[in-house]
Amino acid sequence: MSVKISTRVSSVQFAGGNVKLTLVTDAESVSRLTRADLSELQGKVVTADLMPESIEVVTYLDEEGKPTVTYTCDKGVWAEHKQEQINLIDEEQLTPKSDMVAIADIDKFILSANYLEYNGDINPKEVVQGLVNGIEMAQLAEEQDVSQSYLEDELLKARKHFAPYTLASLAK
Known part of the structure; x- marks a missing residue:
């Protein structure tokens, strides 16, 4: 599955050699995805291109x-x-x-x-x-x-x- 959405970086946390990024987007950006699609991504490794707006x-x-x-x-x-x-x-x-x-x-x-x-x-x-x-x-x-x-x-x-x-x- 490949999805392109615009997000806002809500928070960045550094802990134990990891970085936790919390990305927030409006519901319209992900409207074509079901809750099941989004839940399927949780915990998975995904590729993200982070580019400033x-x-x-x-x-x-x-x-x-x-x-x-x-x-x-x-x-x-x-x-x-x-x-x-x-x-x-x-x-x-x-x-x-x-x-x-x-x-x-x-x-x-x-x-x-x-x-x-x-x-x-x-x-x-x-x-x-x-x-x-x-x-x-x-x-x-x-x-x-x-x-x-x-x-x-x-x-x-x-x-x-x-x-x-x-x-x-x-x-x-």
């Missing part, structure tokens, strides 16, 4: 509270701008600021951006468009002659790369 973006602020890196859009072309001489600032003088960006928002950004510069091994726009069109990740991986886990890892790298750009686009 959002990505953390850490922005470092200088002593004046200004971000050391900003992202701007000019005629549909996004660019990253680093403060001049940022490498001269002592790390201890920087204040980290954390924000979360939903993967759905990152995917919307990837699809809507006119021009994306990305030096990864995949074309993230092509992969996200395939997913939006209902193509399974396994099929997309097969079409690109890579493993599914490799394609998933590369897409996560691309999403992390574009997360700060997405955050900037949402702030406008």
